[in-house]
Amino acid sequence: xxxxxxxxxxxxxxxxxxxxxxxxxxxxxxxxxxxxxxxxxxxxxxxxxxxxxxxxxxxxxxxxxxxxxxxxxxxxxxxxxxxxxxxxxxxxxxxxxxxxxxxxxxxxxxxxxxxxxxxxxxxxxxxxxxxxxxxxxxxxxxxxxxxxxxxxxxxxxxxxxxxxxxxxxxxxxxxxxxxxxxxxxxxxxxxxxxxxxxxxxxxxxxxxxxxxxxxxxxxxxxxxxxxxxxxxxxxxxxxxxxxxxxxxxxxxxxxxxxxxxxxxxxxxxxx
Amino acid sequence: xxxxxxxxxxxxxxxxxxxxxxxxxxxxxxxxxxxxxxxxxxxxxxxxxxxxxxxxxxxxxxxxxxxxxxxxxxxxxxxxxxxxxxxxxxxxxxxxxxxxxxxxxxxxxxxxxxxxxxxxxxxxxxxxxxxxxxxxxxxxxxxxxxxxxxxxxxxxxxxxxxxxxxxxxxxxxxxxxxxxxxxxxxxxxxxxxxxxxxxxxxxxxxxxx
Numbered sequence: 001x002x003x004x005x006x007x008x009x010x011x012x013x014x015x016x017x018x019x020x021x022x023x024x025x026x027x028x029x030x031x032x033x034x035x036x037x038x039x040x041x042x043x044x045x046x047x048x049x050x051x052x053x054x055x056x057x058x059x060x061x062x063x064x065x066x067x068x069x070x071x072x073x074x075x076x077x078x079x080x081x082x083x084x085x086x087x088x089x090x091x092x093x094x095x096x097x098x099x100x101x102x103x104x105x106x107x108x109x110x111x112x113x114x115x116x117x118x119x120x121x122x123x124x125x126x127x128x129x130x131x132x133x134x135x136x137x138x139x140x141x142x143x144x145x146x147x148x149x150x151x152x153x154x155x156x157x158x159x160x161x162x163x164x165x166x167x168x169x170x171x172x173x174x175x176x177x178x179x180x181x182x183x184x185x186x187x188x189x190x191x192x193x194x195x196x197x198x199x200x201x202x203x204x205x206x207x208x209x210x211x212x213x214x215x216x217x218x219x220x221x222x223x224x225x226x227x228x229x230x231x232x233x234x235x236x237x238x239x240x241x242x243x244x245x246x247x248x249x250x251x252x253x254x255x256x257x258x259x260x261x262x263x264x265x266x267x268x269x270x271x
Numbered sequence: 272x273x274x275x276x277x278x279x280x281x282x283x284x285x286x287x288x289x290x291x292x293x294x295x296x297x298x299x300x301x302x303x304x305x306x307x308x309x310x311x312x313x314x315x316x317x318x319x320x321x322x323x324x325x326x327x328x329x330x331x332x333x334x335x336x337x338x339x340x341x342x343x344x345x346x347x348x349x350x351x352x353x354x355x356x357x358x359x360x361x362x363x364x365x366x367x368x369x370x371x372x373x374x375x376x377x378x379x380x381x382x383x384x385x386x387x388x389x390x391x392x393x394x395x396x397x398x399x400x401x402x403x404x405x406x407x408x409x410x411x412x413x414x415x416x417x418x419x420x421x422x423x424x425x426x427x428x429x430x431x432x433x434x435x436x437x438x439x440x441x442x443x444x445x446x447x448x449x450x451x452x453x454x455x456x457x458x459x460x461x462x463x464x465x466x467x468x469x470x471x472x473x474x475x476x477x478x479x480x
Contacts, residue, residue, distance in 0.1 A: 031374040038375070038422055082423060085327070089429045114424045125365075125373040134367045150290055155359065158297035159367050165305045199306045200456060207462045210298035214291040222290065269426040 018060035022239040023137035024144040029246050030128050037117045042264035045257040046116035053120050057127035075122035079115035086111030140233040157213045172201045292347045299339050300360030308368050330437040337411040337446030340387035345454045348396045348467035357384030386414030404451040405443050412442020
């Protein structure tokens with residue numbers, strides 16, 4: 001079993017306009033847009049937002065179109081499942097039926113809306129992840145969002161641990177392989193039990209490692225104040241401009257959609 | 272060094288969290304984030320293959336997302352441990368593992384954490400029997416279900432109660448009882464002896480050595 005790579009390789013600098021923006025502002029915007037989308041349940045509004053988001057992400061990051069399409073796969077599949085289940089299992093005006101199956105107008109509309117919402121949030125999350133360095137985000141949260149230094153550095157220590165985890169996992173699997181009773185055909189046990197055993201070993205090792213990490217962080221004086229910051233993450237006028245721009249576009253789309261009579265709220269679920 | 276400006280972190284508090292406990296919560300989030308990630312690789316392929324059935328099948332595994340909270344509470348035995356652990360786990364999943372669910376996961380995690388924590392809080396973090404764990408799984412799964420139902424539009428579907436039943440059952444078994452099995456296993460290895468759970472066990476007279 002080869003060690004899977006977790007996330008972007010450390011030190012690989014993200015490029016593009018979006019990568020230069022403040023991570024906390026980006027995270028906040030992603031959060032606000034996702035939250036607003038939860039209350040929209042017509043298919044047209046999220047479709048428009050998806051097209052706009054896709055263009056914005058493609059233009060402001062340097063993800064190759066092919067890679068961008070591949071990254072869509074998991075949540076596009078999820079969206080398709082959501083769409084089909086809603087189309088088939090929502091009461092309303094029947095469009096088509098065969099035996100126990102029936103497709104309703106309401107089901108199609110709500111299903112399409114939910115699937116498109118998944119796409120909007122998905123593509124924005126791709127943009128965020130591709131353009132944001134996790135370490136820089138934590139530093140930015142510490143400086144701009146006033147996250148405590150102890151929590152910040154605990155998470156960063158966890159990130160370091162996460163980077164080593166694929167190797168750790170491989171070591172455990174190999175150690176188990178040395179002692180494991182092989183299956184009749186001479187290969188390693190690979191079922192859920194073997195994976196569960198490896199996972200438990202990983203947990204034990206990591207807890208022990210975590211305790212050592214905490215001790216060394218404390219012995220280096222983490223938590224003393226006042227603190228100075230190395231490589232501060234700046235919050236510039238361009239960040240505020242981006243935030244204003246995104247919110248203005250979101251507001252404008254909602255307003256136009258409402259004026260054209262497309263916009264539907266949460267009551268579409270119960271109607 | 273004496274601080275001149277009161278920092279948020281050093282503001283007077285009854286008992287500040289030891290760094291060791293904080294790091295443990297992060298470690299739980301990291302390990303479970305990674306293990307989920309390993310399993311999800313397989314799971315995504317499976318759920319694509321199952322098509323619409325995959326949307327229903329997610330409820331069978333729903334409880335496993337709750338595990339971090341009862342584990343954290345049982346080991347650290349402090350108020351809010353469950354909520355903090357869940358939120359940290361979701362941060363790691365979104366920020367470092369690149370989950371495309373996006374930041375809505377933070378809210379789901381906080382709700383789950385509150386649900387899982389309530390039964391333990393009700394016993395004032397003293398009872399760690401099977402019933403408390405089961406209730407913890409039930410409440411965690413139950414609370415987050417209504418939030419997810421809103422997010423994914425399960426309300427008004429014919430399957431609503433089927434979903435709820437599977438979800439709750441999964442919560443009790445995977446998010447509650449399994450947590451107790453893991454906690455006992457961890458305690459037996461002795462790695463958590465230096466945490467609150469170790470002291471409790473020592474007082475009860477079955478330390479590891």
